[in-house]
Amino acid sequence: MRLPGRCTLKYVAASLGRRGVFASRLNVLRRNSWNAAEFMPEAAGFEGVSGRDELQEYSVSNSESFWAAVAHQRLSWIRPFRTVQDCDLSRGRIKWFEGGKLNVSGESSVFDCVFCRELLEMTCRVGNLLRRHGVTKGDCVTIYMPTCPLAVVSMLACARIGAVHNVVFAGFSAEALAERIRDAESSTVITVNQGLRGGKVTELKKTVDTAVQSCPTVRQVFVATRTDNPFGFLQLVNRKSNFVLQEMLKEDVVCEPAAMDSEDILFLLYTSGSTGKPKGLVHTHAGYLLYAALTHKYVFSYQDGDVFGCVADIGWITGHSYTVYGPLVNGGTTVLFESTPVYPDPGRYWDMVERLKINQFYGAPTAIRLLIKYGDQWVKKYDRSTLKTLGSVGEPINTEAWEWYHRVVGDGRCPVVDTWWQTETGGICIAPKPSDPDAAIVPGMAMRPFFGIKPVLVDTEGKVLTSNNTSGALCMAQPWPGMARSIHNNHQRFLETYCQPYPGFFFTGDGAFRSEDGYYQITGRLDDVINVSGHRIGTAEIEDCSLVAESAVIGYSHNIKGQGVYAFVVLKKGVEVQEADLVKQLSNIVSEKIAKYASPDFIQIVKRLPKTRSGKIMRRVLRKVVECDLEGLGDLSTLDDPAAVQEILEGHEKLL
Numbered sequence: 001m002r003l004p005g006r007c008t009l010k011y012v013a014a015s016l017g018r019r020g021v022f023a024s025r026l027n028v029l030r031r032n033s034w035n036a037a038e039f040m041p042e043a044a045g046f047e048g049v050s051g052r053d054e055l056q057e058y059s060v061s062n063s064e065s066f067w068a069a070v071a072h073q074r075l076s077w078i079r080p081f082r083t084v085q086d087c088d089l090s091r092g093r094i095k096w097f098e099g100g101k102l103n104v105s106g107e108s109s110v111f112d113c114v115f116c117r118e119l120l121e122m123t124c125r126v127g128n129l130l131r132r133h134g135v136t137k138g139d140c141v142t143i144y145m146p147t148c149p150l151a152v153v154s155m156l157a158c159a160r161i162g163a164v165h166n167v168v169f170a171g172f173s174a175e176a177l178a179e180r181i182r183d184a185e186s187s188t189v190i191t192v193n194q195g196l197r198g199g200k201v202t203e204l205k206k207t208v209d210t211a212v213q214s215c216p217t218v219r220q221v222f223v224a225t226r227t228d229n230p231f232g233f234l235q236l237v238n239r240k241s242n243f244v245l246q247e248m249l250k251e252d253v254v255c256e257p258a259a260m261d262s263e264d265i266l267f268l269l270y271t272s273g274s275t276g277k278p279k280g281l282v283h284t285h286a287g288y289l290l291y292a293a294l295t296h297k298y299v300f301s302y303q304d305g306d307v308f309g310c311v312a313d314i315g316w317i318t319g320h321s322y323t324v325y326g327p328l329v330n331g332g333t334t335v336l337f338e339s340t341p342v343y344p345d346p347g348r349y350w351d352m353v354e355r356l357k358i359n360q361f362y363g364a365p366t367a368i369r370l371l372i373k374y375g376d377q378w379v380k381k382y383d384r385s386t387l388k389t390l391g392s393v394g395e396p397i398n399t400e401a402w403e404w405y406h407r408v409v410g411d412g413r414c415p416v417v418d419t420w421w422q423t424e425t426g427g428i429c430i431a432p433k434p435s436d437p438d439a440a441i442v443p444g445m446a447m448r449p450f451f452g453i454k455p456v457l458v459d460t461e462g463k464v465l466t467s468n469n470t471s472g473a474l475c476m477a478q479p480w481p482g483m484a485r486s487i488h489n490n491h492q493r494f495l496e497t498y499c500q501p502y503p504g505f506f507f508t509g510d511g512a513f514r515s516e517d518g519y520y521q522i523t524g525r526l527d528d529v530i531n532v533s534g535h536r537i538g539t540a541e542i543e544d545c546s547l548v549a550e551s552a553v554i555g556y557s558h559n560i561k562g563q564g565v566y567a568f569v570v571l572k573k574g575v576e577v578q579e580a581d582l583v584k585q586l587s588n589i590v591s592e593k594i595a596k597y598a599s600p601d602f603i604q605i606v607k608r609l610p611k612t613r614s615g616k617i618m619r620r621v622l623r624k625v626v627e628c629d630l631e632g633l634g635d636l637s638t639l640d641d642p643a644a645v646q647e648i649l650e651g652h653e654k655l656l
């Protein structure tokens, strides 16, 4: 029997049938009786606030009083905060709840549940292990593991001892991993001997071995055994290598949680930007945890005792906020999904919903689009009556996918929430819920800002667009506790990317449309970032990989992945290769340097790229060629050499 208010980890291992269940009660939030409240019990003290819209209005115009009340009531403070906020967006200064101290993995008030105890004990053991091996407050620990209990335990162990975790998606290559370890100046890496995903074995330990060769800051690597395959220790001069699982078991089950300042760093998470180098976004303890917990509770109507099924990998922000921190801070039950939606068959998600009695399911449109192709029978085979809310994240959800999700998966009775947010925002910023109970949801629209969020649309001149039925650059007009504080070791880049494009606002990099009714619809990135199966990748990162003279990478519309990668390349002079060989070679290079998902779907070899007279590649022209929109090619008079376009068009036709 599941008891309300216990944190439980339900682990769906890659190999079917192997399932562990772990749980813990995390101590940040005080339990509250949410059930009867239509909106937020915390809002009870706000004068004149009775409905959803009034609360929204109150939360942005009385931001200090709103966040103070929520933080006081919802977080357990070791020491209460002195100030609510000290923010200046124009200077990239963002501080919340200063003077406060807390620890997310603080000792539990309720440990009568065996699974809660198991998770806490493991967290303490790993915490002690790390401490004994010299990891101290503020040190960075890189976690290169698939979504599994030990990965979550490692994250929580870092939080417990005040170390900063840096989870790197286990699909990233050795080179991409090394770049992130070096940038984070990580002293310690935690990995598994091998990963298992969708029936395939991935050699994670070997990848780490390769990566750490070029990472002088790494003192030690801890390895957990995920498969029975034996592995050897890598010998590095003056460095250690340890075996986490065995060593951990020698440790004490009591590990004193460090009292963390609100603004101490909880984690770094690398994401792609429009230049080649990935950026390590910085998230801090109090504000992030509060925001993850609050959005988890209200966007998904999460109730005590519900089982939350977020299938995102912990290597992405969605896994951090809605597989790990949001549900656990809310004392809830969370599911760890380590596999793929089609292994061993396309019923995998719904089989899991039936077996684990999942109440909220949160996934990506790319998976939905893939599953549609296999037919409704894979869904209908399983009992989905426990489902209450369906969530979508990571990329725009097209109407067909939205409707199938709603009609087939949710039997037409579960609200579908299209949630817009980013690694930078820490948690969901725009979503159809919470809403008044009878308010309709518009398919494919993220719709409403969350409490405390004030979106604005800005035109190219920087003018705020006040009317509805208009599109512009999506910015946030005021800070909120969950937002990133900086880019690790590069605050200047943080300022340039987010704060300076529209002074006084936080620029998201996305464009949006605001409807006649004032609802938001995300229209896509405004920069050179593309979104492949919900994974962000900078076109410049791919371009930096190639061994060719010059390349231009663009995103094109792909019916499953959302966007695919199309690369135009110019070969070095005198290079004699078979086209097919080169295409294979380049794909391999991108897989090795970044990850498989970033590998181009199409590579077109061209003699030259269309450029302006000042030498800028005209990506707009390349996009139109790929979209086969000749009329949309527009004004080509600024082109340096108009013949380039004709050549490219001919080559493109051949490729198709």
Ligand code: 6R9
Pocket (backbone or CB within 6 Å): 271, 316, 317, 318, 392, 393, 394, 395, 396, 397, 418, 419, 420, 421, 422, 423, 424, 446, 508, 509, 510, 522, 524, 525, 531, 534, 535, 536
């Ligand atoms: C949470 C996450 C962020 C970028 C973001 C936007 C796109 C995310 C979306 C969406 C349309 C949605 N995005 N959710 N676009 N509708 N509901 O995905 O974070 O990996 O940092 O990506 O993803 O372009 O800017 P992250």
